[in-house]
Amino acid sequence: MAGSALRRLMAEYKQLTLNPPDGIIAGPINEENFFEWEALITGPDGTCFEGGVFPAKLIFPPDYPLSPPKMQFTCEMFHPNIYSDGRVCISILHAPGDDPMGYESSAERWSPVQSVEKILLSVVSMLAEPNDESGANVDAAKMWREDREEFNRIAQRIVRKTLGIPT
Amino acid sequence: MMEGSSTSQPDISNLFEKDRFPKKTWQLVTLLLYSPLGLSLAIVRLFILVQAFVAFLILPDMTYARTVFLRAIGIVLGVVLHRENENERDNSAKVIISNKITCLDNIAIYLTSGAITWDLPSPLAWALGVLDTTDGRKPIVSKIKSKLENHTDSFLLQPEEATTSGRVGLLKFAPWSAKVSDTMQPLVIQVWRPRAMETSADVLGASTFFNVFWFLFTPFTVFKLKYLPAISREPNESDEDLLGRIQSSIASELCVSATKHTAADKAEYEKLYLLECRRPVLVTGDPTALARPEIQRMVFQVAEVLPHVPMDVIIYDICRTHSIDLTISNILEGSIPFTPIPELRRAEPRQTPVPSRSSPPVVQSLSQGQGQMISFMERKAKLIADARRKYIEKHGLVDAWAE
Numbered sequence: 207m208a209g210s211a212l213r214r215l216m217a218e219y220k221q222l223t224l225n226p227p228d229g230i231i232a233g234p235i236n237e238e239n240f241f242e243w244e245a246l247i248t249g250p251d252g253t254c255f256e257g258g259v260f261p262a263k264l265i266f267p268p269d270y271p272l273s274p275p276k277m278q279f280t281c282e283m284f285h286p287n288i289y290s291d292g293r294v295c296i297s298i299l300h301a302p303g304d305d306p307m308g309y310e311s312s313a314e315r316w317s318p319v320q321s322v323e324k325i326l327l328s329v330v331s332m333l334a335e336p337n338d339e340s341g342a343n344v345d346a347a348k349m350w351r352e353d354r355e356e357f358n359r360i361a362q363r364i365v366r367k368t369l370g371i372p373t
Numbered sequence: 374m375m376e377g378s379s380t381s382q383p384d385i386s387n388l389f390e391k392d393r394f395p396k397k398t399w400q401l402v403t404l405l406l407y408s409p410l411g412l413s414l415a416i417v418r419l420f421i422l423v424q425a426f427v428a429f430l431i432l433p434d435m436t437y438a439r440t441v442f443l444r445a446i447g448i449v450l451g452v453v454l455h456r457e458n459e460n461e462r463d464n465s466a467k468v469i470i471s472n473k474i475t476c477l478d479n480i481a482i483y484l485t486s487g488a489i490t491w492d493l494p495s496p497l498a499w500a501l502g503v504l505d506t507t508d509g510r511k512p513i514v515s516k517i518k519s520k521l522e523n524h525t526d527s528f529l530l531q532p533e534e535a536t537t538s539g540r541v542g543l544l545k546f547a548p549w550s551a552k553v554s555d556t557m558q559p560l561v562i563q564v565w566r567p568r569a570m571e572t573s574a575d576v577l578g579a580s581t582f583f584n585v586f587w588f589l590f591t592p593f594t595v596f597k598l599k600y601l602p603a604i605s606r607e608p609n610e611s612d613e614d615l616l617g618r619i620q621s622s623i624a625s626e627l628c629v630s631a632t633k634h635t636a637a638d639k640a641e642y643e644k645l646y647l648l649e650c651r652r653p654v655l656v657t658g659d660p661t662a663l664a665r666p667e668i669q670r671m672v673f674q675v676a677e678v679l680p681h682v683p684m685d686v687i688i689y690d691i692c693r694t695h696s697i698d699l700t701i702s703n704i705l706e707g708s709i710p711f712t713p714i715p716e717l718r719r720a721e722p723r724q725t726p727v728p729s730r731s732s733p734p735v736v737q738s739l740s741q742g743q744g745q746m747i748s749f750m751e752r753k754a755k756l757i758a759d760a761r762r763k764y765i766e767k768h769g770l771v772d773a774w775a776e
Contacts, residue, residue: 216705220678224697231756233749237681246756257764259757369761371770 211270215240218322230326232264241266245277245326249365250334254358258365262294262329264322274299274316277325281368284360286336286347295342298328383542385634385642390538390573393587403569411570415589418449422589425449447484450477450585451593454485458600462486466527466558466603470550472623473531474539474564475574476581477588481596482560488529530557532616534636536575539563542632543624544639551612558603559619561626566591578647601626648710671697679704680748681713 219240222232229248234240243264249255261280267273277299279292287295302315338347349357366372395401422445429442446452469488471478482488532550533543539562564574572587574594588594601622606615617631624631668688674697675687682704690700690709703709764770 213705216679217702220701220705223678224674229756229760231749231752244753246753248756248760257760257767259760365764369757369764371761371764 211266211268212240214271215266221321222323227323227327230323230330232322232326235263241268241270243275243322245322247326247329247333250330253334254361255333255365258361258368260333260368262292264325271318271320274301274320275322275325277329282364284346284357284364285333285343286338286350287332287340287342288346289342293342294329294332295340296325296328296332298325382632382634383630385632385638386646387541388537388544388632388634389577389639390575391577391646393573393576393579395571400569400571404572407570411590411592414592415586418451418589421449422446443480443483447480450480450588451591452477452481452484452588453593453595454481455595455597456485457597459485461600461602463558463600463603464527466554466556468528468530468554468557469560470530470532470546470557470619470623471560471562472539472543472627473533473536474562475536475588475594476584478531478562478564478596479529481562482529482598485598486527486529486560488527528553535639537639538573538575539627540629542630542634543620543627545631545633545635546616546620547636548612548616551606551616555606556603557619559601559623559626561599561601561623563597563599563627565595565597567593578643578650599626668692668695671695671700675700675704683711683713686711 215234219233222230229250230245232243232245235242235244243266245262245264247260247262249258249260251257260283263278263280264275265278266275277294277296279288279294281292283292289295297314298316298320300315302317336347336350338350341347346357349360394404425442425445429439469482469486471482530550530553532546534547535544537544566572566574570591572591574587575584604615604619604622620631668691671691672684672687675691676682676684678701679687686704686709687700690703691697694700694703704711
């Protein structure tokens with residue numbers, strides 16, 4: 207089981223290294239353990255997260271790709287779909303069947319045909335367009351709806367923090 | 374277990390001959406000098422064999438023809454029998470049970486005892502009309518039994534089911550062989566060839582064709598056959614115990630150990646061994662290929678994806694496949710064995726992501742060449758540095774760090 211997971215992860219790593227999507231880097235933290243990856247995601251242009259480079263950790267289960275990996279940002283994040291501890295709440299990371307929020311259609315769920323690249327691209331679009339119905343971070347969702355200016359300010363602060371630029 | 378079977382089991386890798394050729398220089402020299410003669414001998418013998426085979430197919434009388442044919446094969450193959458104690462043959466035991474050294478043991482035994490076997494190379498087995506083995510082991514036991522009841526012929530079993538060198542250990546006897554008869558006479562086979570051109574009769578991983586070819590090439594091959602006292606099943610003795618006793622008696626006569634490795638273990642080990650033999654060690658082939666920029670680029674790209682794979686392995690495979698994808702999947706699927714580069718050598722000078730204005734790591738590592746790739750770390754540092762530069766430019770900030 208773990209063997210096929212490993213092979214799949216190696217193939218995905220190869221794919222991501224040879225044809226990296228714009229502004230995204232992902233790979234195993236160390237080559238002894240292919241089940242723990244680090245990813246860097248660049249905030250999409252034209253959004254409040256523009257220009258930021260956000261580090262995240264991906265943990266793969268031994269039965270990957272049957273089960274989805276878990277993703278957690280390792281930097282400070284303020285976003286309606288990201289828990290305060292950095293965990294990402296996004297439908298592609300949930301296997302059909304477990305639906306914590308009860309609003310996801312199974313079409314956008316995890317299945318073995320998805321990939322790390324698709325997860326990361328989904329996360330990029332999630333950064334661009336938060337889903338304020340999912341309340342992973344209620345404060346952020348509320349502020350996104352009601353006080354967009356303050357939300358953008360916080361986002362800018364986080365962006366600068368990830369780049370090491372003093373605010 | 375009885376005496377002769379040592380307490381520690383020899384490793385399966387030691388049970389077989391691996392080199393066809395002798396190790397001493399003078400033997401190699403004689404072999405080389407002899408080779409033109411040997412080759413002509415092999416060709417002549419091959420023609421005689423084919424003729425004998427055709428003649429045998431035409432001859433109507435099966436039993437008679439078989440005897441003549443097998444004797445002809447024996448002579449043509451250069452089988453010399455060294456019968457240690459032929460008068461010890463116990464006619465009450467119809468089944469002879471022996472160890473297996475070469476694929477032609479059974480011919481030698483037939484020549485001395487008339488004991489037949491089904492375990493012949495398939496064209497021979499078909500021509501001789503010996504037992505049809507296509508329908509599995511179970512019916513064979515009953516077929517042999519009925520054959521034994523109807524005829525006075527004796528029958529040869531080689532329950533190791535695979536050859537060994539006969540110098541280190543015996544394979545475990547297949548359990549079905551105990552069902553054939555309750556009284557069996559063990560027969561010990563040893564094989565040798567003239568010292569001056571001592572080639573191994575049966576080499577691990579060699580096909581039957583090559584093994585037979587070396588029979589044809591060598592002037593003669595001596596089969597030393599020695600009967601041991603017949604062994605009968607004791608009351609309530611299990612199959613395993615009976616076979617164990619027989620195996621130990623043959624093993625102690627040969628002064629080797631009776632191991633628990635089976636023929637299936639040998640097949641498994643043989644596969645591994647052959648894989649090991651094909652392992653590429655150094656870059657061979659076209660030395661100019663490396664100089665070509667596209668080959669270099671492909672090698673670097675593969676090394677980037679699989680930094681733990683030694684360069685020479687990648688270069689070797691790229692020169693062969695000319696495709697990054699093929700080589701990567703070859704390596705990932707394990708069809709190219711290699712020793713991974715230890716972590717220490719890879720993790721050399723690697724800074725913490727200090728942002729820099731330009732992107733020298735790329736150029737540097739490429740010019741450093743061997744082994745030092747644009748690592749994941751460096752790519753990360755570059756991404757952050759680029760994003761930072763863009764951000765600063767866009768917002769018209771002064772880069773405090775660069776000052």
